[in-house]
Amino acid sequence: MGLEMLGTSLAVLVLALLLGTHVLSDPSRGTSMQAWEYARSLLTSRQMALPVSAQTWSTWSHAVHRFTSACFFLPDAKNATLPGALWDRFTALWSHKESIHYERTPYDLCFAVTWGLVLLIVRTVLMRALLLPLGQAWVQKPRIMSKRDVKSHERFHRKVHRFAEQGWILILYATSLVLVVAVSRRQPFWPWKPEQLWLNYPRTTMDALTKAVYLWEASNYIHQVIVINLEERRSDFWQMLTHHIVTLFLIGGSYMCCFHPVGIVVLLLMDPADVCLSTAKMLKYMGWQTVCDIMFGIFMIVWFFTRHIAYAFVWWTCYKDAPALIRFSDRLDLASGHALTPMSYMIFLLLLAVLQVILLIWFGMIVNVAVRVLTQKGAIDSRSDDSDES
Known part of the structure; x- marks a missing residue:
């Protein structure tokens, strides 16, 4: 703290x-x-x-x-x-x-960094003014917790802090999901029109909401990079840090190279699972194990279809449709917006693939938790830094 x-x-x-x-x-x-x-x-x-x-x-x-x-x-x-x-x-x-x-x-970088700092401040205020008090009231207390039982008190306060953290993540990604859906409704692309992601390239301008949301997403991950280095280290620190940095490179690179329509689709696929997972973890800390397990099952389904099936579809259209509909340029020309060169194209595909590898590693961890649920051990927070915490 x-x-x-x-x-x-x-x-x-x-x-x-x-x-x-x-x-x-x-x-x-x-x-x-x-x-x-x-x-x-x-x-x-x-x-x-x-x-x-x-x-x-x-x-x-x-x-x-x-x-x-x-x-x-x-x-x-x-x-x-x-x-x-x-x-x-x-x-x-x-x-x-x-x-x-x-x-x-x-100057857009100034906007993203500034609002990343704003999110850091909002997080601290909400944690102390709202989420930690809610955790004190809602997190399940041990059945027997005497004043002398220091370990039980420490475990309870750790769960309260975890509850507050997940509450902030839920607020953050629920807001992100609403904003990205609002932006997506203005775009000509949908799953049945993947070619619209690449037609009329490069689109060098965007409406106010699209630009604000795209830069706000960058702010989101800037603030998360800061938070992950300030909070107590977790078991998956390096996976999370790599995920945030890769995502920032994808957001920044797609923005500079006018690939933001693809970025909007990827963001739309990432947020729903995070909302479900944070909800499941909060239910776990509240002691609602059955409802937690149901929500965790919903989370697994949402994760699998959005982050693996639909994501693979997006990667395939990047691999197949982009070269067919856009003429490759000999050099990177950020001023005109035409940035599809053989090198930038390969880097773009590689970063998307690295993100998918990280997601697959996490999905393996999720399957392990699902096995625990099916064997009546209950879902646990795989990011816990305390082996005694369930």
């Missing part, structure tokens, strides 16, 4: 600095130029000259404000005037206006 609080405190400090700089550098407020005028008058009274001209200072302020704006708001709207109010910017995400489209820009 000490490392988690330290990481969260640093995130709060960084966000406070970014937000304060954003407000102070806002040209519409004039605060930055007022500061320059004050500094100039102060130095003039002492017969000294300010080394920075008003024009240079204004240019710097605009550059800083553009950077901080990209940290909190979607950058690079094309052929559209964005509303200034925060609520108007939020409602613009759900607008179906074809005129509001966004281009890719290096």
Whole structure:
């Protein structure tokens, strides 16, 4: 908990600095130029000259404000005037206006990292204010737990913390699933139209919601990479870390190379199983073993069909349809969006295959848990770092 609080405190400090700089550098407020005028008058009274001209200072302020704006708001709207109010910017995400489209820009990385820090802070707040108290009330207590039984108390508090962690994962992936479904409904592709993933390539612009959700997914995994290094080490630390890094490379690479339609499909396939698994684990900690086992069975079915059957279908269309419908380029041209070269194509397929290998390893662990359920031992949290914890 000490490392988690330290990481969260640093995130709060960084966000406070970014937000304060954003407000102070806002040209519409004039605060930055007022500061320059004050500094100039102060130095003039002492017969000294300010080394920075008003024009240079204004240019710097605009550059800083553009950077901080990209940290909190979607950058690079094309052929559209964005509303200034925060609520108007939020409602613009759900607008179906074809005129509001966004281009890719290096500033998008600022947005993803900033909101990754926001998610880290939200996680800490929800864990302490909501999820841990719920865990104290809902997690099943040992039948006999005296005040002197230190081990039982430690085991109970560990389960409470696990319950809170799974509650956060449930909130995170349920939100992600809703957002990705909302984005998918706007796309022309569905399982019976795989060619739509590749037609009209490269699609260099996207609507506000698609861009926001895609970058938010990157934020999600950035925050998870931070969390996994702050929390107590688990038995599958390296598998989880590899999964998050590979996923970040896939999200970032597909975004830069205009393969985001495929990325949306993959994200749509990943989230349902996580929602089911977190629910099953929470039920386990609550002592509802029968309902937990039923939910775990549903989770296995969802995992198998989404992450192996449907995922294999997506990989096959990447392997078969992409080269047939898109002309390979001789060089990587991120500016035009055409990034399908023989090398990028092989890297893309390889990363998708590595992700599938990790999922297959986890599926083997899931089958082991299923065997425990069938042999009346009950489902357990395979990520537990305590062999006594069930």
